[in-house]
Amino acid sequence: MNQPLLDYLVEHEPAFRKARLPALYSDFQPQRTLNPDGYQANVSAWRCGLARLVRDGLAPAPRAARPNLLVLHADEPLLRALETKQYGRPLALGAVVREAVAAGDLVPLGPFLTAAESIYRRGGGWSVWNLAGWAMRQLGVADLLLVRRDGVPGGQFVVVGNVEEAGRVFGDGLVDGAPRSRFERTFSRASFCSAFDDRLVEGRRLSEVDMEVLLRFLARDKGVVVYDGDVVRIKNPAVPEPDAITEEDVSIGQLKELLTSLTHQTALLGKRIEELAATAKQAVGKNNRVAALAALRSKKLAESTLGRRFATVAQLEEVAAKIEQAADNVQLVKVMESSGEALRSLHAQVGGAERVEEVVDRLREQMSAVDEVGSILAESAGTVVVDDAEIDDELAELEGDERRKVEEADKARREAQEAREAEEVRKRLEAIEGPPAVVQPEGGEHEDGEKGPGAVEDMMSRMTLEESPSRPAA
Known part of the structure; x- marks a missing residue:
């Protein structure tokens, strides 16, 4: 029993909520007719869960150096790995595998590797499984599958979704840093594996079976490589090359x-x-x-x-x-040859130098005719010919008036500024000198009894710098 495997699905797959586990582990095959939506929901959940277990290298597989990341081993070990004490075995897992095969999500490994046509086209090696599944559902024969409720069709199946994801990563890597020369784009199978087996699935390396599946998919279904089983050549769409491996x-x-x-x-x-x-x-x-x-x-x-x-x-x-x-x-040489052919074709379309001269002459004649017609129409409409010199003089006069207006405005601003500054200086001087003296008639007094300027001058004349005689000591 492998309880951690189910725990991994519960942790990483949204459809494996704990509330849904009893339904997912039950025999939900009768719901195919009674509750088709619920049946498809359970089948879809198991498809995603199985694909994730395979991609993450957790699905049981025969002993090998590396786990398969693109191929599912649907057999008894898979059931034992998913068995739990609480829910037992998934009783409808066999139906899930058969539905996935019928829908093309899983393809038997043998037909996938030997099919001559793409898996995306009708008539490929795997379409027989689709046709058989469709016929069984239409005729009701699929009900017979309920006999073995806990069984799975033994075998190895390519998980198409995982292969497509690895192919997409490979294509993205070519866009980011594709080798350009044919020498750089050609590998033996072993050198291709060592170069790419750890770059297509994050954190994991592809097994030998995975690499064979991927190379068949890239060559047959995507057309991005040429592969004959021993040699791999990555295609360059911009370069015409043979569609088969050469010597x-x-x-x-x-x-x-x-x-x-x-x-x-x-x-x-x-x-x-x-x-x-x-x-x-x-x-x-x-x-x-x-x-x-x-x-x-x-x-x-x-x-x-x-x-x-x-x-x-x-x-x-x-x-x-x-x-x-x-x-x-x-x-x-091929590029130069194709370029020469392109130039020859373009030169033929031009028609040579004589045809070009003829076209240019006709164009000049038509342009002259247009000018002549325009002149005639202008004369008939009484169009006045404008003298450019007069327009320039008038423009210069307008510009001169505008400059004078600007200069006068600047002069007025300067004079106003100087007047303000002079007024400020005068006010500051008045504040320093004090109020001016009032002039009175000589020898007279003010009406309020104060002495006039004459009295002041008389007092000043009697003043001397010599000290007055001191009084005798008492």
Whole structure:
């Protein structure tokens, strides 16, 4: 029993709410006629749940190096994995698988790999399953499937939704950084797997079966690669290329695979040399001369092998560069040839230089005729010819008047500003000097009995700077 598998569905699939689990684990096959909406809702929930378990590598599968992410194994281990103490086994899982096959969401692995036509077209290798499912439902024969309520049709089924998602990720990667030359776009199957198996499903790597399914899908159903079982060439829509793998593609694929293998060997040899050097150093430290000599001898042989591997890699890289250059030259010649054909076609449409001269002459004649007609119409309408010099003089006069108005306004503002400033200065001086003295007649007094200016001057004349004689001391 595998309770965590159901817990995973409850956590990640909205349709697997705890309140719905009794219905999902029940035998809801009779609802196909009694409650079609409820039946389809349960089937849809299980389809999404199974697809997620497969995509996340949690669905049971035969022992393999990696779990399948695109292929569902519908058999007894799947039922046991979904069985729980509380709900038991999902009793209608077999009906869910059959419905998914009939709808094309699941395709048997064998027909998928051998079908010659696209799974999106009628008549493909999988359409027999659709037709059989439709006929069984129409004739009521599907009711016989209720006999084995907890059984599932054993076999392996391609989860089409998962394959389509991986294909979409592959296509997006080509748009973002597609290899351009034919050499870069050609792989052996092994090198293609090592290059893309960890880039199509986030956090997981595709198995061998998954990669075969994906390559068939990309080649047959999407048409983005050419694949013959051994060599893969990514198509470039902008470049006309053969629709089948050629001898050049096979050579490029083998060369790239050999380069990959030799590069891996050089890495292993380099690591081996480092280990032997460390072993020799340890043996010397322990005064073990025999072990040190053996390690050094092995190290020398590994270094010799590594040198030969590096020489081979360099030679193969040179060959690869020449092949890539030759492929680019072929493409360049094709582009130049197509460009020449395009220019020839366009030149033929133009009709040559003589036709162009004839067209230009006719155009000039028609333009002259238009000007002549315009002149005649202007004379007949009594149109007055305007002298541009007079217009310029009038414009200059208007501009001069405007400038004078602006200057007079500026002058008035300056004079007003200077008047304000002078008034402020006068007020400040008056505040410093005090009020002015009032002039009175000489020798007279004011009406209020104060002395006039004459009395003041008389008093000033009698004042002296000498000190008055002091009184005798008493």
